[in-house]
Amino acid sequence: MQFKSLVFLHLFLLQCLSYICLVQSHDFFFVVQMWPGSYCDTKRVSCCYRAAGKPTDFTIHGLWPHFNNNSIPQDCNRKNPFNKAKVSDLTTKLEKTWPTFKCGRKSSSAKFWSHEWTKHGTCSEDVLDQHAYFKAALNIKDKVNLLEILKNAGIQPDGKFYKLDDIKEAIKAGTGYNPVIECNTDASGNIQLYQVYLCVDSAGSSLIECPVTLKRDTSIELPML
Numbered sequence: 001m002q003f004k005s006l007v008f009l010h011l012f013l014l015q016c017l018s019y020i021c022l023v024q025s026h027d028f029f030f031v032v033q034m035w036p037g038s039y040c041d042t043k044r045v046s047c048c049y050r051a052a053g054k055p056t057d058f059t060i061h062g063l064w065p066h067f068n069n070n071s072i073p074q075d076c077n078r079k080n081p082f083n084k085a086k087v088s089d090l091t092t093k094l095e096k097t098w099p100t101f102k103c104g105r106k107s108s109s110a111k112f113w114s115h116e117w118t119k120h121g122t123c124s125e126d127v128l129d130q131h132a133y134f135k136a137a138l139n140i141k142d143k144v145n146l147l148e149i150l151k152n153a154g155i156q157p158d159g160k161f162y163k164l165d166d167i168k169e170a171i172k173a174g175t176g177y178n179p180v181i182e183c184n185t186d187a188s189g190n191i192q193l194y195q196v197y198l199c200v201d202s203a204g205s206s207l208i209e210c211p212v213t214l215k216r217d218t219s220i221e222l223p224m225l
Contacts, residue, residue: 026065026066026067026073026123026124026202027066027067027068027202028065028066028068028199028200028201028202028208028211029063029064029065029066029124029199029200029201029202029204030062030063030064030066030180030197030198030199030200030210031060031062031063031064031137031140031141031144031197031198031199031200032060032061032062032063032064032195032196032197033058033059033060033061033141033144033146033195033196033198034058034059034060034061034194034195035058035157035192035193035194035195035196035222035223036055036058036059036101036225037157037192037222037223037224037225038184038186038192038193038194038195038223039101039184039194040101041186041187041192041223042184042185042186042187043187045101046103047101047102047103048101048102048103048104048107049099049101050095050099050100050108050109051095052095052096052099054225055096055099055225056225057097057145057147058146058147058196059097059098059099060097060098060137060138060141061195062116062120062137063116063120063121063133063136063137063140063200063204064120065120065123065124066199068211070211070212073123074119074120074123075118075119075122075123076122076123076125077122077123077125078118078122080122080125080130081114081117081118082110082113082114082117082118082121082130083130084110084113086129086130086131087113087130087131087134087135090131090134090135090138093138094109094113094134094138095109097138097141098112098113098134098137098138099112100112113134117130117133117134121133121134124202124204127202127203127204128204132204133204136200136204136205137204139205140198140200140204140207143207144174144175144198144207146171146174146196148174149170149171149173149174149175150167150170150171150222152170152174153166153169153170153173153174155167155170155222156222157222157223157224157225158222158224159221159222159223159224160221160222161190161220161221162220162221162222164181164220167181167193167220167222168181171196171198175198175207176207177198177199177207177208177209177210178209178210179196179197179198179210180196180197180198180210180212181193181195181196181197181220182194182195182196182197183220186221186223190221191220191221192220192221192222192223193220193221193222197210198210199211
């Protein structure tokens with residue numbers, strides 16, 4: 001009887017652990033690219049450019065695990081902190097394509113990466129370890145050249161206003177998938193393109209269709225860098 005009880009307890013614990021793993025899993029990723037000009041020209045922000053210099057392209061904001069019900073897992077394992085040594089071979093490329101623009105001695109790109117790994121990356125560590133997580137984001141950035149896609153559609157970072165539908169249609173034509181567009185407001189109150197979200201499968205390798213929608217604006221600015 002005692003042996004059967006131990007077996008039952010063991011099986012029960014395994015079932016519980018399996019359930020926990022299921023609950024903590026993610027359905028897909030958002031890969032988020034930011035237009036630096038729209039980050040730096042708001043009233044609340046002043047930007048500093050580090051080793052890689054002033055950007056001339058969209059930069060990565062993050063690779064964020066997501067659920068199909070639109071909820072976001074966060075801070076899943078603080079016992080697995082960011083270790084810069086694990087991405088040492090990616091550092092040069094990360095500095096260029098995934099930089100921070102915050103000013104101050106306490107700000108650095110490495111701290112930004114640490115924040116992104118702790119808040120988001122740890123929620124997909126069963127699929128992507130630290131190196132694979134950052135490498136996946138870089139790979140997607142290489143595949144999706146948003147600036148080139150927009151320029152090919154006649155949409156330039158020239159401070160002019162463009163229809164949101166035209167921007168979305170251009171990105172869909174260039175990637176095969178509908179983007180989610182996030183806007184913000186510049187210091188003059190103009191609505192502008194801030195971030196582009198595309199969805200990636202749970203393995204972090206291939207683009208998929210996003211299961212979310214976004215409030216639509218009629219026209220937005222694409223500011224100069």
